[in-house]
Amino acid sequence: MSLCAECFHQGEHAGHDYNMFRSQAGGACDCGDSNVMREAGFCKRHRIKSNSNVPCVPKDLLMMSELVLPQFIFSLIQHLREGYNEPAVDLPSEKDLHKILQVLEPHVSFLEDLTKMGGAMRSVLTQVLTSQQFYKDLSSGVGENACAKKSHEKYLIALKGSGLAFPEDKIACNMQEQGAGTSTLSVQGLAGGTATSGQGDSSDEEDQDGSQGVGKRKRVKLSSTTKDQSIMDVLKHKCFLEELLFWTIKYEFPQKMVTFLLNMLPDQDYKIAFTKTFVQHYAFIMKTLKKSHESDTMSNRIVHISVQLFSNEELARQVTEECQLLDIMVTVLLYMMESCLIKSELQDEENSLHVVVNCGEALLKNNTYWPLVSDFINILSHQSVAKKFLEDHGLLVTWMNFVSFFQGMNLNKRELNEHVEFESQTYYAAFAAELEACAQPMWGLLSHCKVRETQEYTRNVVRYCLEALQDWFDAINFVDEPAPNQVTFHLPLHRYFAMFLSKAVKCQELDLDTILPDQEMLMKLMIHPLQIQASLSEIHSNMWVRNGLQIKGQAMTYVQSHFCNSMIDPDIYLLQVCASRLDPDYFISSVFERFKVVDLLTMASQHQNTVLDSEHERSMLEGALTFLVLLLSLRLHLGMTDDEILRAEMVQYIPENPNPKSGIIPGSLSFESVLSAVADFKAPVFEPGGSMQQGMYTPKAEVWDKEFDPVMVILRTVYRRDVQSAMDRYTAFLKQSGKFSGNPWPPYKKRTPLHPSYRGLIKLLHCKTLHIVLFTLLYKILMDHQNLSEHVLCMVLYLIELGLENSPEQESDEEESAGGQERCHDSWFPGSNLVSNMRHFINYVRVRVPETAPEVKREPPASTSSDGLASSQSSRRKSLQRENSGTAQVFSLVAERRKKFQEIINRNTSEANQVVRPKTSMKWSAPGATPQLTTAILEVKESILSLLIKLHHKLSGKQNSYYPPWLDDVDVLIHPEIPRYSHGDGMTAVERILLKAAVQSRLNKRIIEEICRKVTPPVPPKKISSAEKKTLDKEERRQKARERQQKLLAEFASRQKSFMETAMDVESPDADIAMEVATSEQHVSEAIYDCVICGQSGPSTEDRPTGLVVLLQASSVLGQCRNSTEPRRLPTTEEEQIYPWDTCAALHDVRLTTLQRYFKDSSCLQAVSIGWEGGVYVQTCGHTLHIDCHKSYMESLRNDQVLQGFSVDKGEFTCPLCRQFANSVLPCYPGNNMERSVWPSHSNKCMQDLVQEVEDLQEQLGTFPSETNLSKEMESVMKDIKSTTQKKYTDYSKTPGSPDNDFLFMYSVARTNLELELVHRGGNLCSGGASTAGKRSCLNQLFHVLAMHMRLYSIDSAYNPWRKLTQPSQDKNSELVSEELPEVPVLYRDVSSLLLIQILTMPQPLHKEHFTCIIKVLFTLLYTQALAALSVKCSAEDRMAWKESGALKKNTSSGEKSWEVLLGHVISELSKGKIYEEEETEELAVVLVNPDSVECYLQQFCLPFLRITSLLQHHLFGGDLPSCQEDEEFTVLASCLGLLPSFQSAHQFTSASCLDWPVPAFDMISQWCSELASFASRHPDQVKALLIQEPKWDLPRLLQLPENYNTIFQYYHRKTCSVCTKVPKDPAVCLVCGTFVCLKGLCCKQQSYCECVLHSQNCGAGTGIFLLINASVIIIIRGHRFCLWGSVYLDAHGEEDRDLRRGKPLYICKERYKVLEQQWVSHTFDHINKRWGPHYNGL
DSSP states (O other): OOOOHHHHHHSOOTTOOOOOOOOSSOOOOOTTOTTTSOGGGSOHHHHHHTTSOOOOOOHHHHHHHHHHHHHHHHHHHHHHHHHOOOOSSSSOOHHHHHHHHHHHHHHHHHHHHHHTTOHHHHHHHHHHHHOHHHHHHHHSOOSSOHHHHHHHHHHHHHHHHTTOBOGGGHHHHHHHHHHHTOOSSTHHHHHHTTTTOSSTTTTOEEEEOOTTOSEEEEOOOOOTTSOTTHHHHBOOOOSHHHHHHHHHHHTTOOHHHHHHHHHTTTSHHHHHHHHHHHHHTHHHHHHHHHHOSOHHHHHHHHHHHHHHHHTOHHHHHHHHHHHOHHHHHHHHHHHHHHTTEEEOOSSOTTTOOOEEEOTTSHHHHTTTTHHHHHHHHHHHTSHHHHHHHHHOHHHHHHHHHHHHTTTTOSOEEOOOSSOOSSOOOHHHHHHHHIIIIIIHHHHHHHTTOOSGGGHHHHHHHHHHHHHHHHHHHHHTTOOSSOOTTEEOSOOHHHHHHHHHHHHHHHTSOOOHHHHOOOHHHHHHHHHHHHHHHHHHHHHHTTTTGGGOHHHHHHHHHHHSTTTGGGTHHHHHHHHHHHHHHSOHHHHHHHHHHHTTOGGGOOSSSOOOOSSSOHHHHHHHHHHHHHHHHHHHHOOTTTTOOHHHHHHHHHHHHHHHSOBOGGGSOOOSTTHHHHHHHHEEEEOOOBOTTOOBOOOEEEEOHHIIIIIOOHHHHHHHOSSHHHHHHHHHHHHHHHHHHTSOOSOOOOOOOOOOOOOGGGGGGGGGTTOHHHHHHHHHHHHHHHTTOTTOOHHHHHHHHHHHHHHHHTOOSOOOHHHHHHHHHHHTTTSSOSSSOHHHHTTOOEEEEEEEEETTSGGGOSSOOTTOOOSTTTTHHHHHHHTOOSSOOTTOOOOOHHHHHHHHHHHHHHHSHHHHTTOOOOGGGOGGGOTTSSSOEEEEEEEEEEOHHHHHHHHHHHHHTSTTOOOOGGGTOTHHHHOOOOGGGTSOOHHHHHHHHHHHHHHHOHHHHHHHHHHHHSOOOOOOGGGOOHHHHHHHHHHHHHHHHHHHHHHHHHHHHHHHHHHIIIIIOSSOOSOOHHHHHHHHTTTSSSOOEEBTTTOOEEOOOSSSOEEEEEEEEEEOTGGGOBSSSSOOBOOOSSSOOOOGGGBHHHHHHHHHHHHHHHSOHHHHTTTSOOOTTTEEEEEEEEEEEEHHHHHHHHHHHHHOOSOOSSOGGGTOEEOTTTOOEEOEEEEOOSSOSOOTTTSOSSOOOOHHHHHHHHHHHHHSOOOOOOSOHHHHHHHHHHHHHHHHSOGGGTOOSSSTTOHHHHHHHHHHHHHHHHHHHHHHTTSSSTTOBSSTTGGGOOHHHHHHHHHHHHTTSOOOGGGOHHHHHHSOOSOSSHHHHSSSOOOOOGGGSOHHHHHHHHHHTSOSSOOHHHHHHHHHHHHHHHHHHHHHHHHHHSOHHHHHHHHHHHHHHTTSTTGGGOHHHHHHHHHHHHTTTTTTTSOOTTOOSSOTTSHHHHHHHHHHHHHHHHHHHHHHHHHHHOOOBOOOOGGGHHHHHHHHTTOSOTTOOSTTOOGGGGOOOSSOHHHHHHHHHHHHHHHHHHOTTTHHHHSOOOOOOOOOOOOBOOSBHHHHHHHHTTOOOTTTOSOOSSEEEETTTOOEEETTOGGGOBTTBOHHHHHHHHHHTTEEEEEETTTTEEEEEETTEEEEEEOSEEOTTSOOOGGGOSOOOOEEOHHHHHHHHHHHHTTOHHHHOOOOEEOTTOO
8 A cells, every 4th residue: 555654654553564665756645545444544634534524616716727727738748749759760769758858847747736736626637637528629630720630640650659559540550560560569470360369270380580599489379358459459549648648658657747647546536547547558558668778667667556556456346347457467468478488498309389488588687577467466466356367267278378488487408518608697587587477476366265165266277277287298298208407497387286286275175186187197297396306406416517606596596485485385295296196116216216316226335327427426315315305294285284384484494594584584464473482582782893783583492492393494495504504503502401412413303294185195105115215225324335424324214214103004913924925025025014114124135236346256255254243244245146046136216117107108098109218218228338237146134123223333333232222111112202312313313213113013122122132242353344444443533533623623713812802802992911911021122023924023124124004094083073962963854953163173173264364374383283174093903014025915916806895006905914904004113112111210300401401302403314215114104194185184374385284284193193092092091001902003103203204394493382381582572573473372372282293303212201391391381271261261350359369379489389379370461461351241151269160170171181191101101001080080190191299199189289380480471471462452352262272072973863764764865955956866864964965966976076975075084974865774985985884773673674675664773873983983994894895986
């Protein structure tokens, strides 16, 4: 049904399970229409409306529209007629059509607006559109008007060009068409013979030229009910609506027109008229669809219309009755497929008369038929319509004809010589076509055959299905053998037959035998499905490997969960039906012959297999036995109820792999309850690497225990490895629950009882042929013949157990002993009951063996003894004689099968003449092909029971390991269901079988006891026969290999773990232990590095420098910090908007611009830091390599043609060791990393000396380093750092290219990295510890590179900020004299920037004492800035009070270390200027009268600087950061930096006590304040604005998202783009700043960059995080690459819904969003997300 968003939200949906598909095409809302939905589901508005009467509209109100509209619509139609030119060669050019549609857009928009005016206007429109009179008057072309005539002529030409005509023109038109050959379909040939094409001449054939070469095509039988040709090529328009629809189709459904036609649907009269018109044009729609280049778009638009018309049952029924809707649909589908038929090559390639669709045609490849099939399925869902279909014999015949086009399509021929050159991918099309065009209509029909009363329908379908199958067998000349090396997976006719049979027995209580065909037909029916099962086995045995991967794809699709119900299940069911009705010996031998393993089933140790290579024998034998187990165990259609089936499917599906809910395909209403009964829901979890899980269902413990069914798992698994993974989970469960500790075998599960109709299936388990096979295989396994595996044994035991479970009525023990002996001579076993055959001893067997076989040797070795198991090999040899002994048995499956088939054929005399079989197909008699076979006689003297007991000994590795349990405990025989037998290995299985055999028969029990009594005498160890020795050695070797493997794996796992901890840890503040050990041993003078490429260790030297693998990336994360703790939300209404004025980046930008307006440029560029936006962040994985090794590594990557996810030309690579993404190498400075061991941290020099030393060191000119490899690398890495970010983020100077720019950029890189590390630590240093996973920090190396480059820029001593900080100025008037702008006052300078400038311009390595000195000096400036900022915040009275109290204490000894005194001094100095004059009203939020609050303010002001400085000290000099509480962070950091005298006690601590003034405090403060005062005299308005304020930045965050995804979707999916003012096709929204953008939109493209890429550069300096509105997925753009990250919106079961395909309601997953935010902040997108691709600026 279709609902508008408003009605949907007003409705009550609690507890409903619905899928919502969001249509872009408009249409009519079904709310309020009781034909479509129940009244209870109406929204509040419609519930009320449905009762009240709607008043009529006054006539004169609509008068005008009634006059104008006919003319208006006619003018629209004239435009459409004029605009359409019948193409000369092909379709009209798209451009022409597009132009006309653009011209007409206002017309159609006007009509659309009219429809929105309500019911009254719609009824006028309906009247105009459907009135035949208006149409006749205006458009017939009769009359004087030349223009009208011309347009009518064009209309007629268009009709003819479409292969359509008025009825009266029809004959002429046909003639022309055949001449011109322009028809879109193969209608020509059929049209010519319409008069004669009855039922009789279906054998006529007609040449047809197709793109597939000339092939014969069988004439389609059109049933007499079909209205001749008229459905296909007659159209007569009687009203505007009809012609309007005609042009809509002709113009390929323009969106506007579709919307208008759909918006009219609320009018009931219109709805009926339009539906009839639509049906009338159905054939024409199909023709246009086939021609269309844009069939996808067109398909969607057709379905948008038809789904709204045909979902209404009443309307569908009416149209079916009045307009032959079913006839039209079936005929149109038939004609559509007719255009792509080719001759079938199945079976008899030359003489086949069968035609199939060609899967390579565009029609099938592009699913062009989809809209028509979808409509057909839609109308079959209505019971009244489906019944009409099932009652109409003519329609059924036509439909079976249609289905037979798909029977045997996409035939695969096994390549035997060379590998196929070109792998065709047509199988996708074939599987999709069978599922959509055949299976889905079948399921639709079956859903109406659920009760007894519908028996007749089933009989009809089965009857016509069998007729079609018989025709098919005749057409492909099929007798009894399938052609070798051919397989088709598509047998829809077989599947129709099977599913209707199943329904008949299950729901309609029909007697199966009344609808089954005769034996011969059953034999034919079973051949092809059996061929598929054998081919599956061949494909998995790699016998089709030369056909390429696609054949494996087919085998997987055949059993895949979406297809299995319609493919493998019906096939197996059909085989079960055939097996239950055919002779069991014939069936079993057919299976082994089809699987090509007959020759393997010999007692001889060697054999010749003429049809199979020996390497494939084992897996084919496993395949044959597994198939038999499936065939005999499955009860899906043989008696299980729907709920049991559902439960079994779930129990099978969940153990393979825990599954998300959408992977478990809902089958019925009880789905949820069954799911919760068998499985537990595991909420989505996150792995440490950041990869995301979906919500999963895992099986409950009791399910593993009681219900785990390996047979279902084998049936349903796509990959063989899934069976193993299910078994692994089962093993883990058994170990965990203590039920079984070894390696368990698949458990045996009791089966549901068979439905009486299928009891015949049991005969298969009780037929001699199967018993012979089982006996032979047990014997061969015991004798260790080649090509047998544990799986074979497992399946053999499974079959024996199935036989014991399903034994026929109990046989009497006495009868057996009387006539047993004589009967032994003529065949292997006396009877067909497995229970009695198990104890039957077989003495001799005659075998055919090659001359070379060991059995043929005359003289047995003398030393061998002839008793016991150990020497069985030799005892066999001794008793082999060449002469034919009368007791020996000859066993040939094939001969037996031939005999059976011959009998059946001969019984059927009418067919007898066809069965002259060519002799050559008797495979074993091919002369000269193999070495000479000779007959030998083998002494066996075993029964199945004795073989089983010996097998038990063999499996346990001990003699006499089996002891009958009933001898100790008789109860075992009464209650054989003991839990200890339900899980276990092969020995358990053997014990279970022997117990069951003993329970079923006393004789068996006795024989088992006897066998066990014949205790084998102990054998001396030397005499172990060579074969056994081999097996024992093999076992021992295997055991040792297993242990070795376990050890290796464990070692590898622990290595991996430690590697993950050190290298891959995304963010862990814990100290890295390895690193600590390394740092504690750092008394060595030089650091040693390991190169991960060449593996050598050594120091980094000037000549051969070592480098750290680093990733440089531009980042704007810091710029997104905001000044408030209130998180920003993604706007979802027009009122909510986001303005980026309060971000860190914006405020820093404004500050720099203001400074540049009033002060000297070069000075401004040293007063701030940049890099808040577009700063360069450097991160490393911690691995080092020689730089020359790296260059050769890059060279090898460049030559490597493998498609990488990165660009080597841009210097990108992955770390050779950990594969982490990187793009540069940072050289390691020679010498020790940390200088702290050489220099004591506390020196005795006084402050003045240190200040002087620092100045002298700065004065030293940085010499240009000598041309060493190291300096070259440092230069090149500096270039890399510069080129990482865009020019606009590095160029802030007024004079472009000024060196000041570089200087500013370099120290800002250091600042960016320190600030980001601080953010990663949570914004403070309370947690202490080493740097982020210690080993991963590269700040030390980065500092060396930056310092080397910054030393090249000398700062003129007059302008050196150090002087201003440490020496009172001599000449106060020097500034005012100069012409140019003044320098930035010291109080306006950013202290952290000054710190970095000072440190990076000092010679490296830096001494700790100089570092501390610089900090102390800068802290005095910082403190003064804090006081100045505070003074501005105070009110005038407070200022007076502080000024006075400060003045009083000024002369005390500790005056320089008291904030009161200093604050008083600052206020008095600043008062000299005009700074405090302009008081603002709402100055102060908190009145700072309280001394504690002042202290707190000052500490908060200084903390950011202390944090940065502490981090810097930690990186330069080592030593861990102390951890602390938040409230003591200031104290701890101050003492850590050496600012705080150690003798101070905590309680009387003040921040001022950290001050250490190099010169008298009051002089310095006066000087600094005077700079401000002089500035204030010129620009009083700016003084306060530029004072550095207390920085309170919150951590960077992404926008907060709403709980429900629908909120976002509703607001954004119709929102217009602000750039191009259109509604984007793929709207997206930036999750960092909330900007709405067009993804891939060409409309907003600028200089070849699409909008998303452009925005990612502007907003995130190359990193963008976008939510795609129509897909609910997040996409990450990183530089030139992008990746799909996943979704943060999940449904109620914790699953994504990408592209909103499943239409489930979605809710925010906060954990996932946190992970996304974490990856953004920590810059780890590149490392964690693996699937990157280039976007070529096209996003």
